[in-house]
Amino acid sequence: MPRMLPDGRRLGAHLPLAGGMVRAVNRAAEIGADAIQVFADNPTAWRRRETPPSEQPAFRARLADLGIGPVAIHAAYLVNLAGPDEGFFGRSVDVLSSDLRAAPGFRARFVNVHIGSHRGSGVTAGTQRLADGLALTLAEVDGGPDAALVVMENSAGSGFGLGVDIVELAGIMDAAVARGVSADRLGFCLDTAHAWAAGIDISEPAAIDEFIDEFETRIGLEKLVMIHLNDSKSERGSHLDRHEHLGAGQIGAVGLGHLLRHPALAHATFYLETPGMDEGYDAVNVARAHAIAAGARLDDLPPEAFELRSDRSRTGPGA
Ligand SMILES: [Zn+2]
Numbered sequence: 001m002p003r004m005l006p007d008g009r010r011l012g013a014h015l016p017l018a019g020g021m022v023r024a025v026n027r028a029a030e031i032g033a034d035a036i037q038v039f040a041d042n043p044t045a046w047r048r049r050e051t052p053p054s055e056q057p058a059f060r061a062r063l064a065d066l067g068i069g070p071v072a073i074h075a076a077y078l079v080n081l082a083g084p085d086e087g088f089f090g091r092s093v094d095v096l097s098s099d100l101r102a103a104p105g106f107r108a109r110f111v112n113v114h115i116g117s118h119r120g121s122g123v124t125a126g127t128q129r130l131a132d133g134l135a136l137t138l139a140e141v142d143g144g145p146d147a148a149l150v151v152m153e154n155s156a157g158s159g160f161g162l163g164v165d166i167v168e169l170a171g172i173m174d175a176a177v178a179r180g181v182s183a184d185r186l187g188f189c190l191d192t193a194h195a196w197a198a199g200i201d202i203s204e205p206a207a208i209d210e211f212i213d214e215f216e217t218r219i220g221l222e223k224l225v226m227i228h229l230n231d232s233k234s235e236r237g238s239h240l241d242r243h244e245h246l247g248a249g250q251i252g253a254v255g256l257g258h259l260l261r262h263p264a265l266a267h268a269t270f271y272l273e274t275p276g277m278d279e280g281y282d283a284v285n286v287a288r289a290h291a292i293a294a295g296a297r298l299d300d301l302p303p304e305a306f307e308l309r310s311d312r313s314r315t316g317p318g319a
């Protein structure tokens with residue numbers, strides 16, 4: 001299978017750091033990934049480590065040696081800057097700014113964060129709250145040349161999730177800029193499984209083209225810096241976020257292949273968040289991405305492949 005994607009675009013995977021940080025970089029190279037996404041700390045806890053992991057300098061050196069990047073840090077799942085609860089909002093600002101301050105130590109260009117939920121307070125209120133949260137967060141973080149972008153990920157739309165379509169994503173960018181946030185510090189991530197769950201027909205080239213055109217018109221495609229390339233176990237529009245192996249789910253190889261080859265997306269880095277990263281399916285899905293991009297036939301997966309988890313909850317770095 002060809003090891004290069006069209007137009008030199010880069011493909012990474014979310015890999016666990018718990019088994020060793022250098023080992024994770026070696027694994028990325030071994031499976032043919034160009035880039036890597038990681039958790040900087042426990043993704044399901046508010047508590048952040050006080051000192052960087054001891055392996056961090058070796059991690060940075062190995063990334064440079066093997067030419068692996070860009071690195072994305074996936075922020076804690078708990079972060080919600082769009083909700084009305086004051087205590088939750090304050091903790092979200094703290095933990096997101098902590099992940100952003102940690103980013104240069106990981107050589108990370110992106111800190112990817114879920115846009116969050118307005119919790120029933122409405123899209124307008126949620127968007128304003130998020131803009132306030134971004135302003136407060138970024139005021140806590142040095143914006144120098146090594147600073148990571150805050151990369152906001154589209155929502156599957158369950159539980160009052162904000163950022164389900166271009167109108168809401170554009171509204172978020174406009175509100176943040178109006179609040180005084182520099183657009184240079186912000187970007188977006190398109191999670192294909194979330195878009196599908198939110199009702200966007202990412203299985204259809206024509207619908208993808210329409211989405212991309214609208215993104216360019218309302219936001220600017222240079223702001224679409226990350227793509228979470230996932231297939232989905234769920235029905236379109238179901239609001240259920242359940243990732244599947246590439247080409248083996250409801251989205252399928254036609255839509256995913258259109259994204260992987262789309263000339264307007266060559267600048268974006270694609271990251272897999274597919275099931276079974278700890279069980280060898282990291283390599284399987286990188287190979288499937290290359291096959292899909294090349295329009296090649298995909299191998300059938302064994303039944304046990306469909307029982308694997310994709311929640312990636314055990315994968316922060318050790319000491
Ligand atoms: Zn995602």
Ligand SMILES: [Zn+2]
Nearest residue numbers: 191193194241
């Ligand atoms: Zn997801």
